[in-house]
Structures are given as structure tokens and as C-alpha cells.
Amino acid sequence: MLLGALLGAAWGCVRGPARIAPSGLEPTEAELVRQWLSSYLPDSARRYELRWRFHTPRGSTAGRAAVRVSPPDSLRFDYRGPFGRSGAAVVVGDSALWAEPEEETGELIPVAPLFWAGLGLPPAPPEGALVFAREGSSGRAWRYVLNGDTLDFVEVGRAPERLLSQLLRGRILATAAVRFQPGNRLPIEGEISFPPEGALFRFTVQAIESVASFDPSIWRRP
Secondary structure: OHHHHHOOOOOOOOOOOOOOOOOOOEEOOHHHHHHHHHHHOOOOEEEEEEEEEEEEOOEEEEEEEEEEEEOOOEEEEEEEOHHHOEEEEEEEOOEEEEEEOHHHHHHHHHHHHHHHHHOOOOOOOOOOOEEEEEEEOOEEEEEEEEOOEEEEEEEEOOOOOEEEEEEEOOOEEEEEEEEEOOOOOOEEEEEEEEOOOOEEEEEEEEEEEEEOOOOHHHHOOO
8 A cells, every 4th residue: 555655744743643733723814824834835846756655554665756747736656665565646736547457546635735845845625614713923824625525734943844734534544743854844854654554654855956948749648
């Protein structure tokens, strides 16, 4: 279930099923949150090189991954693991268009927004979502509620130094966080927890490259 694990996120997040959101979130206009998110948007396409390690109660494995992001909403990632294991997927917004191996596609859809946030690219409010927010001396927090799902986001520090995110559907499905380079929104490392499975995915960012564009063929299923 490696591919599904790659589509979560978190750095320094709690190790148990605890909520990350502060109290006092109030209904707000989606446009306010979009303004906050403008500082996270890249001004060009990017390629990220990652090293990752995935822990479960049964053991752990590790490998590398390449993530290609074309703003505002298209992403492809390719991963390599031990013993020649590999896979790829394309995500647009909060939906997986395809994944190889095919059987893992269903795991991508529910946690895709957290993978975006885990790369330091928190998604905009979905159409029709209820939006809540709060801004204080220690940072900003916001929430989307739509179709039984709750997505929480919390900035840690005024820079911010970290971004936490969490997906709930009756219970906490996954918690994500990322730590940024000082003074910008480029990710350094992250950690992903899946409380229901007791799983944890950690990654470090080895390199980030800005590119003019990607070949259109990368979005097609192999």
C-alpha cells in the first residue's frame, strides 16, 4: 500500500488521533483563504526529488520519489522502492486520474489534498465547501467542510515555519505536516501519519527544480 501512503503528509505531527485545529474557527468567505494561499502558489512548474521511509506495525521500507507539479492543480509522482518496486500516478485537484499499479487508485482519492499540503501547496477551498478561519499571533488556521469531509490547516509560526493539515471523515483518516526552508514556502521535510492503520510516512526533500513546463505526455497513462 505504498502508493496510498505517499498521498498523505506530516512533519512533527501528533502520534495519536488528536485534532490539530485550534478552537475559535469562525465562518468566513472563501476569498479570504484564497488570499492567504496566494503566498504558497509557485510561479512556475516544479520538480521535487524525495527520499522516503514508510513505517507500519509490520515493518518499514524506503526509497526515492520524483514529484512533478504543474500549477494550479496537476501533479504526477513516480516512486521507486526496494527489490525493483515502482509506481506512478497523476492527480488533478483532489482526484486521482490514474495510478499504476491499478489496484492502488482507490487509496489516492481520499488523501490527495493532504499530499498537496505536504508539499507546501495547500489546496484552495473546494466549490460549495463551508469555510472557517482564524488568524492570531501564533499563525493562521482554516477549515473546509464538504460532503462529510473536514479538512483542517494550521500554520505554525508567523513565517510560517510549518504547515499542518488533517483529513477527517467521522474520524481522523490522516494528519500531515511540512517544515519549510527559512523565509520561504519551499519544503525541507515532512512526516505522514495514518492513525487507523498505525502507519507513518517520512520524507526529506533532496532537490527542488523550477521548470518552464513539462512534456504533455507525462499526464497520460503508460
